[in-house]
Amino acid sequence: MKVLKNLVIVLAASSIVSCSNPVANKKSLETSIDSVSYALGLDMANKFRANLPEVNSAVFMQGYLNGMDSLNLLIKNDDVLPVIQNYLQKQQAKQMEEQQKTALEAAEKEFGHFKKAGEEFLAENKKKDGVITTESGLQYEILKAGKGEKPSATSMVKIHYHGTLIDGTVFESSVEKNAPIEMRVNQFIQGWIEGLQLMPVGAKYRFYIPQELAYGAFPRPGVIKPFMALVFEVELLDIK
Structure with a gap:
């Protein structure tokens, strides 16, 4: 530091x-x-x-x-450095919080229309038959039921996925590449971490993910802008 x-x-x-x-007061x-x-x-x-x-x-x-x-x-001599360090860490945390707040306000001013569009989409989508909404706000529907084991947050999983914006624009797809991916559940975005743990092996779900469970204020390379809600079709092929 x-x-x-x-x-x-x-x-x-x-x-x-x-x-x-x-106490000195020297002139030279x-x-x-x-x-x-x-x-x-x-x-x-x-x-x-x-x-x-x-x-x-x-x-x-x-x-x-x-x-x-x-x-x-x-203050004891042994406590001098911990006192200084504790104070400075709190001050730095406060400054970071203020900087993040300022950056978030600026992002919302510029990209707030994506946030509003996502909220309106999800409000209508939750009314559809077969769509289930969890306490966190994640929405999902079961496209194909599975019969296998369900992963935990630390499980290594093999999946196929197809990701789109709420208007249907495809931004990434392992299905189109014919290249399933393997990764730990807790390495994905929050909406996936929650959703994958609901899925037994062999299942295919469609996730409708609010921006706060996706990338929030942070854009991604390509078409994903700040505050965008995302849609994923995910098939759980295996737990490694």
Whole structure:
């Protein structure tokens, strides 16, 4: 973690600075130790301003002086790095969440019509005879019943599939390529992970997958745009 590394280097460097005169107000730097001491302090300030601008300077100085004297420590030395790391990890997680929220809002503004079209399609589709809707929103219909074992999330399965958009546009098909695929169930999109575990070997189902159980806001190469609902015909050939 770059920010943590910078702070650790800064705090380690600060330990060589004398605290015999903790509050100085020099107008010039006359000795080499004065120059390096001032440079270390300036370097710390620059790094904090760049990486941790919310730092409480007064409490920072209290911790620095307590550490130099090894007196009145409010945090054990063994806990110093975990406290810093925990705080920075939370801050980075918060920043990532904000960035993802901003990116999602931008994607919805540009591609929201795909989301609306998918929701309208699925709302009508669930009314059709033979279409079953699960609690997650996945819809499926049984095209051919199977009699074999059902896979688990960690099972390696061999399948044929034919994928289309809700308007029927084909985007990928192992059937057309005559090349079934083998992969673990939990490596597929969420709609498949759920749907495959409903299927016995030998069955063929059609899945109608809401965008949140497919690729969500993330486009795929080709015709799949953000927030698109997808349709798959899937045949479970074998559990390896």
